[in-house]
Amino acid sequence: MQISKLADLTCQEKHTWMQRLIDRAYILGEQGEVPVAAVVLNNKGHCIGHGRNTRNKNFDPLGHAELVAIHQASLIKSDWRFNDCTLIVTLEPCQMCAGALVQARMGKVIFGTKDLKRGGLGGTIDLSLHKSAHHKMIVEGGVLENQAKKQLQSWFKDQRLKINQD
Numbered sequence: 466m467q468i469s470k471l472a473d474l475t476c477q478e479k480h481t482w483m484q485r486l487i488d489r490a491y492i493l494g495e496q497g498e499v500p501v502a503a504v505v506l507n508n509k510g511h512c513i514g515h516g517r518n519t520r521n522k523n524f525d526p527l528g529h530a531e532l533v534a535i536h537q538a539s540l541i542k543s544d545w546r547f548n549d550c551t552l553i554v555t556l557e558p559c560q561m562c563a564g565a566l567v568q569a570r571m572g573k574v575i576f577g578t579k580d581l582k583r584g585g586l587g588g589t590i591d592l593s594l595h596k597s598a599h600h601k602m603i604v605e606g607g608v609l610e611n612q613a614k615k616q617l618q619s620w621f622k623d624q625r626l627k628i629n630q631d
């Protein structure tokens with residue numbers, strides 16, 4: 466594990482990034498997508514990829530914010546290895562994304578709120594600790610957790626109300 470090569474983000478910087486992602490996710494929610502946004506930072510802490518859910522927009526089951534962000538970052542980086550990078554996302558990555566993050570050898574993953582139904586980094590299963598994980602990621606959850614959690618809860622509540630009104 467190449468910890469020394471990762472961007473050393475301060476608490477304030479983590480909060481600032483998470484707040485930006487929550488704000489971006491809000492706009493997404495208004496457009497009918499599940500409000501989740503992600504960013505990939507290089508070892509200097511600069512953004513090299515950002516992603517948002519595009520499942521409805523592109524009819525793409527792989528259109529999760531994390532995968533969109535990784536794909537964009539891989540083009541900028543011209544590499545599929547992310548040992549020196551940090552991915553920040555508002556919701557704990559699902560099992561598909563957690564698997565992809567291990568495959569991408571992501572150095573560190575920071576997320577907002579846990580996903581107790583589908584989370585792949587502790588919410589249901591922890592793929593970063595699974596015996597099949599050849600790469601060990603650093604995982605930090607709970608950054609602006611309450612805000613991230615409330616955003617998703619209120620979005621799903623609104624969606625249920627809309628369905629009931631139809």
Ligand SMILES: [Zn+2]
Pocket residue numbers: 529530531558559560561562563
């Ligand atoms: Zn996912």
